[in-house]
Amino acid sequence: MKQVTINIPEKKFPFFMKLMKSLDFVKVVEPSKTLEEQLTPGQMETWQNIKQGFVELKMKEEGKLKGRPIQELLDEL
Known part of the structure; x- marks a missing residue:
């Protein structure tokens, strides 16, 4: 028997x-x-959050999204 994809x-x-x-x-x-x-x-909610993070990272690298200084992020915690 043969198989085809x-x-x-x-x-x-x-x-x-x-x-x-x-x-x-x-x-x-x-x-x-x-x-x-x-x-x-x-799991789907977590996966969507991860995917959104990658989209935002790509936009940041392309200059389409402004990043935040790490200290500002830490101050919020």
Whole structure:
């Protein structure tokens, strides 16, 4: 038996899967969930915060966001 990996546009995926399942000689292995789909709500919130931090870091490096001096941050604590 041979195995094939195919990248399908998201909007065409349901049609493609229906077509593949209709073929008796094709064994369909359902796609696994993405990392984000496997997270609990609490983990998802943490993940979103981390992603936002990276977005802000990139904006800071590009000069689109002004940084704060570390002493100012420490003074707030």
